[in-house]
Amino acid sequence: xxxxxxxxxxKVSFPLKEGKELELALKAKLTKKEFKLFKALNQALxxxxxxxxxxxxxxxxxxxxxxxxxxxxxERVKQAxxxxxxxx
Numbered sequence: 001x002x003x004x005x006x007x008x009x010x011k012v013s014f015p016l017k018e019g020k021e022l023e024l025a026l027k028a029k030l031t032k033k034e035f036k037l038f039k040a041l042n043q044a045l046x047x048x049x050x051x052x053x054x055x056x057x058x059x060x061x062x063x064x065x066x067x068x069x070x071x072x073x074x075e076r077v078k079q080a081x082x083x084x085x086x087x088x
Contacts, residue, residue, distance in 0.1 A: 014082040
C-alpha cells in the first residue's frame with residue numbers, strides 16, 4: 001500500500017505508516033468507495049476489472065479516483081498517514 005500511496009501523494013515529507021496501521025488511517029480518511037478503489041488499485045487490477053468488481057461506470061470511477069487523489073494530497077490527510085517522529 002505504501003508504494004501506491006507514494007504515487008498518489010505529490011510530495012512525501014515523512015515516512016509513511018506501514019501495514020495495518022496505514023490501512024486503518026486510510027480507512028478513516030477516505031470514503032468507503034474511495035477506500036475500496038484504493039484497495040483494488042493496490043491489487044493491480046485494471047480499470048475495467050475495478051469498474052466491474054465495484055459496479056462502477058467509467059465516469060464514476062474517474063470521479064472517485066480524482067476526489068481520492070485530491071484528498072490524499074490534503075495536508076491534514078497526509079499528517080494522518082505519516083509515522084510519528086517517536087515511532088520506529
